[in-house]
Amino acid sequence: MTEISIVGLGLMGTALAGTLLKAGHEVTVWNRTDSKTEPLVAMGARRAANLAEAVRPGSLVIVCVLDYDTVHGLLGQTELRGVTLVNLTSGRPEEARRTAEWAEARGAGYLDGGVMAVPQMIGAPGALILYSGSREVFDRFAEPLGQLAEARFVDTDPGLAPLLDMAMLTGMYGQIAGITQGFALVRSAGLPLRDFASTLLVPWLRAMGELAHRWAEEVDAGQWGTDVANLGVNKVALDSIALAMREQGIEGNLLAPFKHLVDKRVADGHQDQGLQSLVEELHPGR
Ligand code: NDP
Known part of the structure; x- marks a missing residue:
């Protein structure tokens, strides 16, 4: 041996x-x-x-x-x-x-x-x-x-x-950043996190995580359109979340760099594209 x-x-x-x-x-x-x-x-x-x-x-x-x-x-x-x-x-x-x-x-x-x-x-x-x-x-x-x-x-x-290890960790840390920010919002309302996590957030993240399959195929094929939710709609949601965080007295917004990317893509005239198109903004592919 x-x-x-x-x-x-x-x-x-x-x-x-x-x-x-x-x-x-x-x-x-x-x-x-x-x-x-x-x-x-x-x-x-x-x-x-x-x-x-x-x-x-x-x-x-x-x-x-x-x-x-x-x-x-x-x-x-x-x-x-x-x-x-x-x-x-x-x-x-x-x-x-x-x-x-x-x-x-x-x-x-x-x-x-x-x-x-x-x-x-x-x-x-x-x-x-x-x-x-x-x-x-x-x-x-x-x-x-x-x-x-x-x-x-x-x-x-x-x-x-x-x-690939880093790509998986990137996905994980991104998810943890979102969870942390969402927890802060729930905490600002004085609610316990346990029920929120088990009955709302975890099932939601599981369902949304499934979208990664579809986005991966679209990015591979260079398809930037969407029939889910376009960048214009997502920009309104992210602006609103940022404002709500401030109104609830929450320090910082861990989604800020992501929001910045959406803002830029929309400012460049791509409001009809889907969220998967943000990958193009980060790297044009090889
Ligand atoms: P630990 O901090 O528990 O252990 C670190 C190890 O590195 C110890 O054996 C330590 O020796 C040794 N070490 C650090 N500096 C020196 C040095 N200058 N000279 C000699 N030995 C040194 O870390 P983990 O075991 O958790 O992680 C080790 C690796 O595994 C990391 O690269 C980590 O990213 C990776 N990994 C860890 C995971 C985890 O969940 N823990 C998950 C996936 C990957 P000593 O005991 O003498 O300090």
Whole structure:
């Protein structure tokens, strides 16, 4: 069985190591703060006395630390020839591409990964990890990677998994921004949020989220018209929301940059287009 090492035992690295141990793998662990190895050693992990002991030729090294600078800071000190690196640290597409070149130039196989799960989901249904880079590495280690989460290979360009990861996070943070602002409005009326969330907001977001399928198809086809609600109507709604926020005494409007984009598109004469046309404003496509 392949030797597997986990470098970085923060919340995510600890979950990754624990899941592989439970699946019966032999796992070596290393972390800057050594005490974090203890619960895993109690589960059967081997503690590496130093980083070089965890990064050995022939081993699969899963690294999950704060950022790519940390990855380079750590692995820049060790011999990488004959090692296979799976980097589950979150980062930018360009960082992943540079890291792949850097690792391969030093004789290591490289696969980048974007973890679409919180630590508690690792090893359970619903967890997804997107991978890009070496297809050969992905295929060779399909079994242990499949223990961590659904493993989906997206491209040989190492930057694509981080790019898709960021696109999904962008959607998530946008949604959280809207939820936060909506909560503030409900709070300003002195109402508890619990009922609002369960009976109104969550079902509404679920239904509206479905529109993304339709918008995606329209953007792919360059169709900017709409039979749902045009930008002119949406501008009136967003103006009204901004005013209501102020009238209710709410500090700030997290929708402001979005409203700015709608205002610009309408000012440019595109009031009959749909919301999906805003993507064109951000990027003209390739
Ligand atoms: P934690 O803050 O819990 O852990 C950070 C890890 O990085 C620790 O092992 C820490 O070591 C190590 N580290 C930080 N700085 C250094 C340094 N200068 N030298 C050596 N080691 C260092 O973070 P998470 O485990 O939550 O996240 C790790 C990665 O996983 C991040 O890139 C994150 O974006 C990604 N991720 C996390 C998710 C989550 O829900 N938690 C979800 C998806 C991705 P030490 O213990 O010594 O401080």
